[in-house]
Amino acid sequence: MAEEVKRRVYGRRFGRKLRDSQKDLLADVLPKVRVPTLTPGTALDPASLFAAPKRDFWLEIGFGGGEHLAWQAGHHPDIGIIGCEPFLNGVVSALGHLHRHALENARVWPDDARPLMDALPDACLGRAFILFPDPWPKKRHNSRRFVQKENLDTLARLLRPGAELRMASDDTDYVAWMLAETTPHPAFAWLAEGPTDWRERPEDWPATRYEEKARAKGIKPSFLRFRRRDAN
Numbered sequence: 001m002a003e004e005v006k007r008r009v010y011g012r013r014f015g016r017k018l019r020d021s022q023k024d025l026l027a028d029v030l031p032k033v034r035v036p037t038l039t040p041g042t043a044l045d046p047a048s049l050f051a052a053p054k055r056d057f058w059l060e061i062g063f064g065g066g067e068h069l070a071w072q073a074g075h076h077p078d079i080g081i082i083g084c085e086p087f088l089n090g091v092v093s094a095l096g097h098l099h100r101h102a103l104e105n106a107r108v109w110p111d112d113a114r115p116l117m118d119a120l121p122d123a124c125l126g127r128a129f130i131l132f133p134d135p136w137p138k139k140r141h142n143s144r145r146f147v148q149k150e151n152l153d154t155l156a157r158l159l160r161p162g163a164e165l166r167m168a169s170d171d172t173d174y175v176a177w178m179l180a181e182t183t184p185h186p187a188f189a190w191l192a193e194g195p196t197d198w199r200e201r202p203e204d205w206p207a208t209r210y211e212e213k214a215r216a217k218g219i220k221p222s223f224l225r226f227r228r229r230d231a232n
């Protein structure tokens, strides 16, 4: 992990005690798929993470249990996908999916996405996902929200022109916040095609655990797609 970078991660790092089979995943599978330790100033070529050449590289920030990460990896074997998640129990769950489906094209950064993003080169990504990020509903916690100018600037640097940034939330206040932060950003154009299409999840976008939790409570999430503009 990037020990020297002292940014704070808000949210849980550990949950329920791990069972032996989960500890085995950490011991046996994580070393095969983890992004190597980064120190500040290290440059990370995403192509160096994968044994076979990849057509493109995608990034998922906060993959939770890893269902979406594994689905995208399974459906796009020619893509190298990097998932970031500091919550250990989520990492273990993702390792289980990658192992069960023998997915070779996903890599895991079991930590805060920001140091990894800092290490990636300009215009190296074709897609990035931020799905159901923690909404931090109290006003005084707004600065903890992942979708904010500093992180959008970094994503603007990493996504190549024409690339797609996907976000989702079931929290209406956070959806409004995401739009308020992203639509004025010069690098991003909202891909809404009508007044309601962003209320429907595209077919190449599987439901995540948090989406299912929201729907079980009768809440309909929103799905936002942005195109990385050519200039800026």
Ligand SMILES: C[S@@+](CC[C@H](N)C(=O)[O-])C[C@H]1O[C@@H](n2cnc3c(N)ncnc32)[C@H](O)[C@@H]1O
Binding pocket: 009, 010, 011, 012, 061, 062, 063, 064, 065, 084, 085, 086, 087, 090, 111, 112, 113, 114, 130, 131, 132, 133, 134, 146, 208, 209, 210, 211
């Ligand atoms: C509400 S959960 C959603 C998980 C998953 N995307 C889903 O939809 O089921 C938000 C996740 O973002 C992760 N997260 C929060 N801050 C992060 C950061 N700086 N870098 C990477 N992941 C982060 C949390 O650990 C948490 O698992």
